[in-house]
Amino acid sequence: MSSSDITLVKATAPDTPEPSDVPRIVPQRRYGQWTAAAVVLVLLGLALTSVVRNQAFQWGVVADYFTSDSVLRGLWLTLWLTAVVMALGFALGTLLAVFRLSANPVLRAVSWGYVWLFRSIPILVQLLLWFNIGALYPRVLGVQTVDLFGPVTVAIIGLTLHEAAYAAEVVRGGILSVDRGQIEAAQALGLSRWRRWRRIVLPQAMRSIVPPAGNMLIGTLKGTSIVSVIAVQDLLYSTQLIYHQTYQVIPLLMVATLWYTVVTSVLSVGQHYVERHYARGSESHR
Amino acid sequence: MSVMVDIKSVHKSFGSTEVLKGIDLQVRTGQVTVLLGPSGSGKSTLLRTVNHLEKVDRGAISVDGTLIGYRRSGDRLHELPEREVLKQRTQIGFVFQNFNLFPHLTALENVVEAPVSVRGLPRAEAEAAGRRLLQRVGLADKADAYPAQLSGGQQQRVAIARALALEPKLLLFDEPTSALDPELVGEVLDVIKDLARQGTTMIVVTHEIGFAREVADTVVFMDAGRIVEQGPPDAVLDRPRHERTRAFLSKVV
Numbered sequence: 001m002s003s004s005d006i007t008l009v010k011a012t013a014p015d016t017p018e019p020s021d022v023p024r025i026v027p028q029r030r031y032g033q034w035t036a037a038a039v040v041l042v043l044l045g046l047a048l049t050s051v052v053r054n055q056a057f058q059w060g061v062v063a064d065y066f067t068s069d070s071v072l073r074g075l076w077l078t079l080w081l082t083a084v085v086m087a088l089g090f091a092l093g094t095l096l097a098v099f100r101l102s103a104n105p106v107l108r109a110v111s112w113g114y115v116w117l118f119r120s121i122p123i124l125v126q127l128l129l130w131f132n133i134g135a136l137y138p139r140v141l142g143v144q145t146v147d148l149f150g151p152v153t154v155a156i157i158g159l160t161l162h163e164a165a166y167a168a169e170v171v172r173g174g175i176l177s178v179d180r181g182q183i184e185a186a187q188a189l190g191l192s193r194w195r196r197w198r199r200i201v202l203p204q205a206m207r208s209i210v211p212p213a214g215n216m217l218i219g220t221l222k223g224t225s226i227v228s229v230i231a232v233q234d235l236l237y238s239t240q241l242i243y244h245q246t247y248q249v250i251p252l253l254m255v256a257t258l259w260y261t262v263v264t265s266v267l268s269v270g271q272h273y274v275e276r277h278y279a280r281g282s283e284s285h286r
Numbered sequence: 287m288s289v290m291v292d293i294k295s296v297h298k299s300f301g302s303t304e305v306l307k308g309i310d311l312q313v314r315t316g317q318v319t320v321l322l323g324p325s326g327s328g329k330s331t332l333l334r335t336v337n338h339l340e341k342v343d344r345g346a347i348s349v350d351g352t353l354i355g356y357r358r359s360g361d362r363l364h365e366l367p368e369r370e371v372l373k374q375r376t377q378i379g380f381v382f383q384n385f386n387l388f389p390h391l392t393a394l395e396n397v398v399e400a401p402v403s404v405r406g407l408p409r410a411e412a413e414a415a416g417r418r419l420l421q422r423v424g425l426a427d428k429a430d431a432y433p434a435q436l437s438g439g440q441q442q443r444v445a446i447a448r449a450l451a452l453e454p455k456l457l458l459f460d461e462p463t464s465a466l467d468p469e470l471v472g473e474v475l476d477v478i479k480d481l482a483r484q485g486t487t488m489i490v491v492t493h494e495i496g497f498a499r500e501v502a503d504t505v506v507f508m509d510a511g512r513i514v515e516q517g518p519p520d521a522v523l524d525r526p527r528h529e530r531t532r533a534f535l536s537k538v539v
Contacts, residue, residue: 189376189404189452191372204390281390281433
């Protein structure tokens with residue numbers, strides 16, 4: 001409820017009684033809204049019946065595999081790979097953002113160069129390069145490179161380096177959104193560099209960081225499916241392994257689709273609460 | 287009476303624009319100095335050099351006998367590491383035109399931030415002291431309010447309480463009432479007057495001539511990066527010796 005409602009009531013209520021001949025206000029009729037709703041409902045209904053009645057979807061098969069062991073193992077790998085890549089990517093990205101905004105020109109150049117390089121290389125190409133790194137350096141630290149760079153390690157390294165380049169820009173944008181006066185006020189109070197960052201800049205930057213970071217998290221969740229090209233058994237690859245044997249392509253792709261949708265929905269709800277936390281003290285949060 | 291602030295031949299340029307063209311100024315302990323002048327005259331920049339928010343290009347500033355921002359060896363001034371500058375700043379309170387309260391912290395949290403993190407005071411002790419400070423600026427009941435829930439005048443009073451929390455030797459005010467609605471100016475000036483009566487040493491940049499007349503021990507008029515004249519308020523405000531001061535005063539009053 002908005003405060004303007006209250007003021008309106010207050011302004012008219014007291015000692016002057018309403019004359020009965022004051023015309024009543026009728027809000028504009030919203031016919032377009034109702035028409036649109038009807039059209040959308042009809043289209044939705046048609047789509048749903050077609051999905052349910054089309055035997056080729058084989059919903060029975062979907063149900064059989066939805067919670068099968070190999071699919072759940074794939075889901076689990078997708079989840080932890082996403083978590084690890086996000087955590088490492090944002091840790092490295094934050095460091096890069098701080099470098100980029102530092103007074104030190106060498107650090108600025110390093111950060112700029114990193115972001116330029118890893119945003120330039122398609123993630124698919126990068127994964128394949130890391131996967132074949134043994135061709136460039138057959139031995140590192142006295143060990144066979146191929147032993148060191150297994151598919152999962154390659155997936156973590158490749159996705160993290162890629163993620164960090166984008167995270168760096170998200171975090172930098174967040175830091176830049178904090179008013180310069182905030183930092184000056186903290187400096188004037190004698191707050192140390194770390195304390196300024198931790199207590200003043202970061203909590204305020206988070207408001208601008210969370211929405212694009214949520215976007216990246218969901219993007220990464222689905223983006224991890226690219227590791228199927230180097231035979232890491234994530235959610236997508238586990239369903240592919242099954243349909244390569246059973247030829248039930250569509251129902252197994254539906255299994256993967258439904259799981260990605262479920263996880264994305266949960267993450268979106270989580271993002272709402274994180275945003276609310278960082279909105280404390282702002283106009284919209286009283 | 288001892289000298290609290292000693293500004294010697296300070297020069298400062300932004301790019302090719304020289305904003306301070308050799309400033310000499312002394313502020314005695316327990317006195318209130320008001321800096322007046324048109325915008326662009328360099329008064330805010332001068333104030334910001336006193337706690338090293340702006341570096342000077344030439345000259346030196348000392349507060350209570352300590353050189354600010356530099357260490358002298360022979361005929362050279364070496365810039366101090368940030369850690370040392372931060373320590374010096376805890377002796378100097380600064381109040382900004384736009385308050386610059388931390389919006390994600392409550393009024394009380396704003397006030398106790400520095401005592402807890404800089405002085406290492408236990409939180410409970412800092413909060414008790416913080417509540418006393420908020421009471422002193424008339425905001426005891428607003429301790430748990432966020433800045434967005436306060437009026438401009440209330441925010442500026444919290445900012446003053448925050449600046450007082452480290453018990454500084456010197457307070458600097460940069461146009462503390464310029465961002466306020468006219469009816470809120472009085473409550474902030476009252477708090478500053480109160481501090482003046484208790485013998486706080488301060489430098490105030492302001493356009494409030496009435497305030498200068500009432501509170502200042504010394505009024506300094508600046509124009510185009512130079513001090514044009516200075517003296518007791520009745521001398522500078524009522525019998526200005528320079529044409530430039532007269533022209534300025536005739537426009538503001």
